[in-house]
Amino acid sequence: MATQGNIFDHIQNWCETHNLTCQPHLTSPAASQLFNTITLQDRLTFFKNWIAHKHENEYYAYDVTSFSTYSTGITEAEWGYNRDKEKLPQINIGCYLGQKSGLPAFYVTYPGSIVDKSHLPYMMAYNETLNISKACFVMDRGFCTEANIKFMHESNLSYVLGVELGHKVFSEVVEQVREGIVSMRYRVEENVYGRCVSSCFYGVEAFLHVFYDSDLAVRKRSELYRRVEVDEEKLCQLEQLTRREAKRYSRFFKIDLAGDGSFRFERDYDKIDRVARDCGFFCLFTDVGGFGCGEVLGVYRRRDVLEKGFDDLKNFLDMRRLRVHSSGVLDGKLFVAFVALIVVSEVSNCLEGFMRERGLSKAGVFCELEKVRVVVLSDGVCLMNPLSKLQRSIFEACGLTEEDLKKYVESC
Secondary structure, three states, rough: OOOOOOOOOOHHHHOOOOOOOOOOOHHHHHHHHHHHHHHHHHHHHHHHHHHHHOOOOOEEEEEEEEEEEEOOOOOOOOOOOOOOOOOEEEEEEEEEEOOOOEEEEEEEEEEEOOOOHHHHHHHOOOOOOOOOOOEEEEEOHHHOOHHHHHHHHHHOEEEEEEEEEOOHHHHHHHHHHHHHOOHHHHEEEEEEEEEEEEEEEEEEEEEEEEEEEEEHHHHHHHHHHHHHHHHHHHHHHOOOOOOOHHHOOOOOOOEEEEOOEEEEEEEEEHHHHHHHHHEEEEEEEEEOOOHHHHHHHHHOOOHHHHHHHHHHHHHHHHOOOOOOOOHHHHHHHHHHHHHHHHHHHHHHHHHHHHHHHOOOHHHHHHHOOOOOOEEEOOOOEEEEEEOHHHHHHHHHOOOOOHHHHHHHHHHH
């Protein structure tokens, strides 16, 4: 998967050109049978040991993505909010990624019709089984609900949450600190200012970090005005509106809708100004005391590593299409894809600077490593061809030498 992607039609040819211990070599049907043998208990055992090995005292970025499918044999495939904008049923996958290690830690699948925010307590229920205790969960604003905040508090789970400004309890705090936030004393970084307010939110003592980004404000305000202009152009071209359309356009316009569908309109500058006033503001909510605004912002920003992981899973590992027809095979194949994602993520982490300097992509790195040749003699002795200069550089960037690889080959 890490080198060839999701398609297993030619796996037998791949096995014949690689030094593998499995005999006979896998075929595509045999690979499906192998996937089907990986049980839930097998996966949980792996996750538990993997987390104990690599993810102690972590900040976990938690997010959800979905996989669309044409298959009718996958029980969890249901219609829901499709992130890829495809008109297909889907399954959802929630994933933890360790921010310190930069590596995936755990995932779970669930039906595609279940919304992300309602699945949070079920995802967190695995923490005890996985021995996750000293951790802080970093999530985007889609998970910020009163029920989830209370759940995290009652479960003694630490968190950093993005916040929708529309929540009344949070918008009131923004109003308190809005004036005067642009000050040298509150400067977090260039053109970004932040203030922390400690208070009781939904019955929970916690901290709201309010930020104002002046560069973001300019961009968002420009986008807002352009959206108003585009909507106005559309309205000018229409002769009639339905009530539903009128409601949509009424966010920024005063709509006078007649019974026959004809209408008149004008810009609602008060509504436009209220939205523009919040451009550049964003909030982070946490129960962790002692965080400075800069620190909590840094923790939250690092969650984008999970977005990159989802992108690798769907595109680099080619899992955008599941290409399976039963739930059992799907569970096993997703698990193998998750392990492949760990490999790809580790390569990316080790070689990020190297790839940037050499102008190499991840695909280029794996392609170069595929060129390493090992000859197996009739008596079972393994001989390795010398590495090229680029191959040696790749190994050195990972903290390895050509001698390390020779020792590994000789031990096979």
